[in-house]
Amino acid sequence: MATHVDTHGEYHPPGLQHQFEDMKQQEESVSIGMWMFLVQEIMFFGGLFTVYLVFRSRFPMAFAAGSNHLNVVMGFANTLVLIVSSLTMALTVYYAQKGNRNMQVILIILTMIFGATFLGVKVVEYKEKYDDGLVPVTGLNRKVKASAGEEHGEEPAKPCWEGAHEEHEYINPKGEFQWHDCSLAKKAENEGFLTPTEKIGYYNPASGQIDANKFRDKVRIYFWIYFAMTGLHALHMIVGLILMSWLLYKAWKNTFSAEYYMPVEMSGLYWHFVDIVWIFLFPLLYLLGRHFIAHGG
């Protein structure tokens, strides 16, 4: 960096690359580049949000039923964890602009701790889904062998909208997707807001009743979307953590100053973007059917 002064014989800010006139031009080019990347990320996640929109508009009650099974406390806690990590990231940029090395290092470490906490909670949630037989891929759920004398794969004799709150030990020797509760569809049917599309989707055409298997398949669509969207989001968090590790190394070496801090600013943009995706995922995946069951309904 110091050689710049020698080759040109005039002053150069230490972080300025040769192809740019001055720091202002360089910073604008860098941030436009980053924003172009973020725009394609928005469209990339947008595709998944479109899938969500299409299927939820078709099967709202199946989506509500699946959503109500998620652990809302963990989802809520994770939202707060991400917001705090966004704050520490914003403050990292603030102290990078001030050239304060120690605060940068502390805040990057804090951001990484919150990011890792988020992923840890996500692992616990995924484990719960695995134990409950809610992974939409056959064979990837917890395998539970039939105990002696029991017929395996036997469905309970009661209709699927009764006994919804009973804890029943399911038998799942092949690791299949498990869903036995269609009480929410029954509630919608009783109160008359089941859409014609849902009736075709949930009813057994022969009996004209809600069919447990047909309803299960629609809940399964919800869990496909849940795993795809949160999984992709978690992947972005992992990439963010790798980015933070690199940033930590650079900050440790006291690279950033009031004149050269764009790497911190750009990593911050990425981190905040991932936070924004979660801001939408939390209400859309965890909260969409809460009002049906909140007051014991």
Place this chain on the structure above:
Amino acid sequence: MADNHSEEHHHEEQHIGIPGYLVVFGILVVGTILTYTVALNDLDSILFHGANTLVALLIAFIKMSCVMLFFMHVRWSPRLVWLSAVGSFFWLAIMFAFTMQDYFTRGSGVFGG
């Protein structure tokens, strides 16, 4: 020369300072709590069908705007960054609208027809 150069563009503060960041953080936390509280109430039957989702998205949109404007410094960014940010949501809206106008007009059935 050296002095002029460095003073040229780090003169104005391009952020809201620590108190400002804490205020934005407070708004985000309140928004999250509000989202959760609202979701427990059946606005669909009090107001109109879909009100719960609409309110949740409205709060999420406000939270997103706060993050973008202040944490991501869009507020102080060049016009081209504004254009990118707004443009991306415009294209997203086109994707949603064109997809849904297809699905909503396919007649009855699981996917119509």
